[in-house]
Amino acid sequence: MEYGTIEREIHIDAPPDVVYEVITTPEHIAQWWGFEAEFPAVPGGEGRMTRPVRDGRGQLVVPISVVEADAPRRFVFRWVHPEDQPATPENSFLVTFELEPAGGGTLLRLTEAGFREVGWEAATLEAYYRDHSAGWDQHLPSLAAYTARVARA
Amino acid sequence: MSATIDDELWAALGDPTRRRLLDLLLADGHGTATSLSDRMPVTRQAVAKHLVVLERAELVVARKEGREVRYVVNDAQFARAVRQLATVGAAWDARLRRIKKIAESIQALRSMD
Numbered sequence: 001m002e003y004g005t006i007e008r009e010i011h012i013d014a015p016p017d018v019v020y021e022v023i024t025t026p027e028h029i030a031q032w033w034g035f036e037a038e039f040p041a042v043p044g045g046e047g048r049m050t051r052p053v054r055d056g057r058g059q060l061v062v063p064i065s066v067v068e069a070d071a072p073r074r075f076v077f078r079w080v081h082p083e084d085q086p087a088t089p090e091n092s093f094l095v096t097f098e099l100e101p102a103g104g105g106t107l108l109r110l111t112e113a114g115f116r117e118v119g120w121e122a123a124t125l126e127a128y129y130r131d132h133s134a135g136w137d138q139h140l141p142s143l144a145a146y147t148a149r150v151a152r153a
Numbered sequence: 154m155s156a157t158i159d160d161e162l163w164a165a166l167g168d169p170t171r172r173r174l175l176d177l178l179l180a181d182g183h184g185t186a187t188s189l190s191d192r193m194p195v196t197r198q199a200v201a202k203h204l205v206v207l208e209r210a211e212l213v214v215a216r217k218e219g220r221e222v223r224y225v226v227n228d229a230q231f232a233r234a235v236r237q238l239a240t241v242g243a244a245w246d247a248r249l250r251r252i253k254k255i256a257e258s259i260q261a262l263r264s265m266d
Contacts, residue, residue: 006242006245008242008245008246008249010249010250010252010253012252012253012256012257013257013260014256014257014259014260015260018256018259018260018263019252019256021259022252022255022256022259023252028252028255031251031255032248032251032252032255033248033251034160035160051160053161053209057209060160060161060164062160062164079167080163080164080167080168081167081168082168082170090169091167091168091169092167093163093167106256108249108252108253110245110249112245
């Protein structure tokens, strides 16, 4: 299970400047992520990404906040923080793209800090309740059912 | 499972207030915007807004009770969300493959010039 940071790398047969453009421009983001992106790809750039929600009742709006934009080497952003609040380590996920020239192409590294980093880990809900909830005994039955589901998942 | 569902769940769970609301609902079994806001440092209006987001992501189910709306956790969807936490890596794998494909086709076009 991956509740913590995700780390991936992939080799791409295209130079870093091409890969950087694909990662940062709305035209390409629509293709690889499915979001309509509106944000300036500059450090401190604030914006949003939108897509229709699956039941057709409006739009999913996801704030995005650019942390680093060092073409064609690094692109770092935070996302999913509340729209009316600045992105912080507690309320958003940090995504880092690192591009390195490799064999005429690019080695692209991705990391995304996950729920472990924002302090909510479904797998440790039990410990959470033990620490934070007075009526632990009352909650035990529902938690037991919950953890059983997690275990089966 | 489509990428849309991943992102919608992810965005719903990304907010600490909404995670706390889910925690409270899981612990208590049910709650209303009023009862939940009593236990959190946010207004009833803010809680109501977050509950709507959770409902839209199908993480909670709303039941009208007189003038109040009572919420319970949608067990099936919550279990799915927990399972999806394990598939975030797979979602990124798919995105990276698409980035690779797009960049390589741009490069192929460039090389032809």
